[in-house]
Amino acid sequence: MRKIKFEQGKFYHLYDRGVEKRNIFNNDSDKWRFIQGLFLFNNEDDSFRVLYEIERENKGRINFNLLKEFVDNNQKNRKPLVRIMADCLMPNHYHLLVEEIQENGISRFMHKLGTGYTNFFNKKCNRVGSLFQGPFKAVAIENDIQLQYILAYINVINPGQLIEPELKEKGIVNIDKVMDFAENYSFGTNPDYLGLRDSILIDKGIFKEFFPSPEKYEEFIKDVLSSKKYNIINDFTLE
Numbered sequence: 479m480r481k482i483k484f485e486q487g488k489f490y491h492l493y494d495r496g497v498e499k500r501n502i503f504n505n506d507s508d509k510w511r512f513i514q515g516l517f518l519f520n521n522e523d524d525s526f527r528v529l530y531e532i533e534r535e536n537k538g539r540i541n542f543n544l545l546k547e548f549v550d551n552n553q554k555n556r557k558p559l560v561r562i563m564a565d566c567l568m569p570n571h572y573h574l575l576v577e578e579i580q581e582n583g584i585s586r587f588m589h590k591l592g593t594g595y596t597n598f599f600n601k602k603c604n605r606v607g608s609l610f611q612g613p614f615k616a617v618a619i620e621n622d623i624q625l626q627y628i629l630a631y632i633n634v635i636n637p638g639q640l641i642e643p644e645l646k647e648k649g650i651v652n653i654d655k656v657m658d659f660a661e662n663y664s665f666g667t668n669p670d671y672l673g674l675r676d677s678i679l680i681d682k683g684i685f686k687e688f689f690p691s692p693e694k695y696e697e698f699i700k701d702v703l704s705s706k707k708y709n710i711i712n713d714f715t716l717e
Contacts, residue, residue, distance in 0.1 A: 482616050484584045487577065489563075489619035491628050492588065494610045495571030502570055502599065502609055509567045509665045512595050516565060517679045519590035522557040522580065559583035561681045564632045566666040568640070573632045575625075577683060588614050626688060630702045633668040634660040653703045657696075671695045 484490065496502040503509045560583045564575040578584050596609040619625045638656035639645050640663075650656055660668045669675040671682070673692035689695035 480613070480616070482618050484578050484582070484616075486579065486581060486583070489575065489577050489625055490584060491617040491619065491632075492574040492576060492584070492614050493571060494592075494612075494614040497608050497611045499570055499611075502572070502595075503567060504603070506665075508599065508602075511598055512567060512572070513565075513665070513679065515591050515594050515598075516562060516574075519594055520558050520560060520562060520587055522559065523555065558681075559587040561683050562679055563681065563683055563685060564629055564667045564671075565679070566632045566636045566663075568636065573636055575628055575632055584616070622688070625684075626698065627702065629671075629685065630699055633666055633671060634699055634703070637663040637666050637668070649706055650703055653700065656703065657699065 482490070503512065557580070559578075559580045561577040561579055562574065563577065564573075566573045576584065576587075580586075592610060592614065599609055600606060619628065634656065635645060637660045638650070641659050642651055642656060645651075645656065660666065661672060661674070662669075667677070667680055670677050670680050671685070671689065671692065672695065685695075689698065
């Protein structure tokens with residue numbers, strides 16, 4: 479039994495990694511497929527049928543332009559289960575920051591996401607069995623400060639570890655280099671908060687009040703990195 483009880487209007491940090499610490503994304507194409515799933519499975523409707531119909535109509539092709547066209551044509555019928563506020567995909571794990579919108583929305587969304595992506599990955603790689611290391615992990619966000627620091631971790635610190643692997647344990651070496659890397663990291667939401675991208679996947683929600691401009695957001699990130707305040711982010715582990 480999960481210790482956390484998901485509640486509508488509350489925020490949660492969700493994450494999981496590959497079984498035996500294996501990679502869950504072998505290439506960028508896998509990451510894009512997962513991101514497409516984040517969007518399509520976040521809906522009350524039968525997302526598997528929607529994915530099949532889009533691929534069938536476009537001869538197996540699916541990208542965000544096709545998704546956007548689908549959304550524009552079907553917006554009135556869309557009913558999201560959660561508000562996805564941030565995400566980051568790493569080689570063997572992922573992070574999400576979400577707000578539950580519909581009753582039991584997180585559980586339903588994550589079940590569809592995990593099942594859908596595992597089926598895709600197993601079929602592509604000719605494998606069977608579990609892809610993820612048990613049920614997804616979840617941390618309830620208790621206050622606004624924790625919420626903002628988790629955003630900084632997901633958007634910048636997590637991808638920053640790809641170029642500074644010991645960033646979290648020993649501290650950042652080059653702030654500008656990490657910020658530049660996160661700014662150009664396509665498989666996270668930092669570009670959206672910097673005003674460089676406007677993804678159909680992300681709904682910033684309350685963060686629009688915390689950071690009314692990209693400049694305010696960037697200022698906050700610099701403060702977190704320069705003062706090493708990310709050391710307080712110890713509410714989860716991927717050990």
